[in-house]
Amino acid sequence: MKILLYGGFIDYQIQLANALCKTNSVLIMVPSNKYHHESLDKINSNVHLEFLGNGHSLYNPKNIFILRDFIKKIKSFNPDVVHIQIGGGVSLFNFPFLSIIMKYPLITTFHDIKPHLGEYNRIRNFIPYLLRKYSDQIIVHGNQLKSQMITEYNIPNEIVNSVPIGEHETEPFKKYESSNIKEDGNFILFFGRIYEYKGLEYLIKAEPLITKEVPNSKIIIAGVGEDFRKYENMMINKDNFIVRNYRISYKEGAELFQISSIVVLPYIEASQSGVIPTAYSFKRPVIATDVGSIPEIVDDGITGFIIPPRNSEELAKTIIHLLNDSNLRKSMGENAYNKLKDDLSWGSIAERTIKIYEQAIEQHNNN
Secondary structure: EEEEEOOHHHHHHHHHHHHHHHOOOOEEEEEHHHOHHHHHHHOOOOOEEEEEOOOOOOOOOOOOOHHHHHHHHHHHHOOOOEEEEEEOOOOOHHHHHHHHOOOOOOEEEOOOOOOOOOOOOOOOOHHHHHHHHHEEEEEEOHHHHHHHHHHOOOHHHEEEEOOOOOOOOOOOHHHOOOOOOOOOEEEEEEEEEEEEEHHHHHHHHHHHHHHHHHHOOOEEEEOOOOOHHHHHHOOOHHHHEEEOOOOHHHHHHHHHHHHEEEEEEEOOOOOOOOHHHHHHHHOOOOOOOOOOHHHHOOOOOOOOEEEEOOOOOHHHHHHHHHOOHHHHHHHHHHHHHHHHHHHOHHHHHHHHHHHHHHHHHHHHHHH
16 A cells, blocks of 8 residues: 655654555655654655655745645655644645645544644634545544544544554654663653643642642653743742753653653643653653543553542642652553553554555545
8 A cells, every 4th residue: 555644743654654664655745844853763764755845834825836846746656545644723734735635535633633722723723624524534542532523523433533642752752761860859740832721730739739748849841832931920839840941852851751750741621642652651650631532541540540630639649649659650650661562552553544544545436
């Protein structure tokens, strides 16, 4: 089978391509302004990689030269299927590019079902609307998200598929893992983009309760997003926070995951999270909230704990419990790593994805 992977989530595409290329011909198209992505270092030599553009925006509808190049490369490869990666609302496509793709059997992975809080934009949500309407098959990362896609957007059940998020965003971090860096003290890690839906305020409000019981614990906040001043103003004991409010490199991220005891995701709304597989890869248990399909990859009491969202008291209680039990943290970390290499392995995901491609081809040919 000849498979074209296209869109955002470059690391996800590459990990999937590396698994698919063992039995298929795979082409990834990426904008040239993303050539520096560290995941490209891990691409299998059997995967075909094409760059589009010369640092200009690939998605400007006026860029006729890139569109021409795009059409030429697609026709040359002549894919059996086209697999697009996209978020719930922020689109990397414009209509001319999408109109070329839609002539082939089309599969779209929605990493988010809909925009997160504060991300809605009517114009930028038009392309996701078209992809929901015209895709032969749709992939989401969880059964709860599948139900949501079907009910909220009136999508037929038979074209929506639940496939786990996989070992997403693990390899770029793991290459910087060092045996010289160990868990150090009682560090609680919040990692990733900082926006309202991530629920960081509830972790900040939990801090006095945590440090009262575990005085030497500290909360690491690593990432960038909205104006951080509002979060600083919430902090009662600023000395108990380590703030790295900038884009974290993979090398620095690897250090943070290694020194931390727990990774916390106090989200108030989410589809899935790439932070969880990364935490699992470093054998770190997670504490996450019961939102989206996150409970489908966090086994409560086994790889971490699931708690209600918007509940600082329960969050503090669970963090304290884990910090005070090193044996439990270790066993959960081992369980998390085993889950990553079994349920979330790329080999397993590739097998399921191939079956979805076959369904898309059949459906497209029958239409």
